[in-house]
Amino acid sequence: METQETQKTQAPRKRTPTIRLETLTNLIVIRERFDWWWVLVGIAVIVAGNVLAYLALRDVIEASIRQGQALTAALLTAGVALLMYFIGGLFVGRLSRGHTVKEPAVAALVALVILFLLQLSQEMVNIVGLIVGAPFCFGVAYLGGVLGEKWQDWVLRH
Numbered sequence: 001m002e003t004q005e006t007q008k009t010q011a012p013r014k015r016t017p018t019i020r021l022e023t024l025t026n027l028i029v030i031r032e033r034f035d036w037w038w039v040l041v042g043i044a045v046i047v048a049g050n051v052l053a054y055l056a057l058r059d060v061i062e063a064s065i066r067q068g069q070a071l072t073a074a075l076l077t078a079g080v081a082l083l084m085y086f087i088g089g090l091f092v093g094r095l096s097r098g099h100t101v102k103e104p105a106v107a108a109l110v111a112l113v114i115l116f117l118l119q120l121s122q123e124m125v126n127i128v129g130l131i132v133g134a135p136f137c138f139g140v141a142y143l144g145g146v147l148g149e150k151w152q153d154w155v156l157r158h
Contacts, residue, residue: 035103038096042088042107046141047114049084078133082140085111089141093148104145108138 054061057080064073088111089104096103112134119125 034100035096035098038092038103039107039110041095042092042104042141043111043114045091046084046088046107046111047118049087050081050111050115051118053080053084074129078129081133082136085137085141086144089144089146090148090151091144093145094151095148101142101145101149104141104148105138108141111141112137 054077057076061073061077064070064076085108088107089101092104092107093101112130116125116130
């Protein structure tokens with residue numbers, strides 16, 4: 001009887017989490033899935049897309065500024081930049097192996113730096129636009145990566 005009474009008065013034992021071999025294997029697989037090749041592809045898509053879009057729209061942007069419609073020019077530039085980040089994230093998310101959106105996120109950060117340096121070399125830097133726009137560009141590329149992964153899953157299931 002004493003053992004039953006002592007068992008009732010003792011605090012319940014806390015379960016310590018156990019790490020199964022499967023969990024460790026999955027962690028290793030997830031770590032190995034990060035692929036720098038897809039980061040480079042993402043950087044190329046984002047940077048090339050932004051540069052080509054700027055070259056294609058340069059006359060429209062400059063005409064808008066000359067006509068006193070700087071806000072229109074800024075919105076057009078920002079919209080096209082966000083679209084390029086989204087397309088880069090979507091492209092990498094769809095085509096990279098595994099389930100990861102890390103590559104588009106890293107590609108977006110590196111592309112931001114490269115595009116900033118390109119703008120700096122052309123004396124076109126807008127610091128306020130960079131500070132405000134950088135989180136949006138990163139977020140849109142990440143969203144593109146997430147949707148690209150979902151697209152990849154859908155294609156594999158059908």
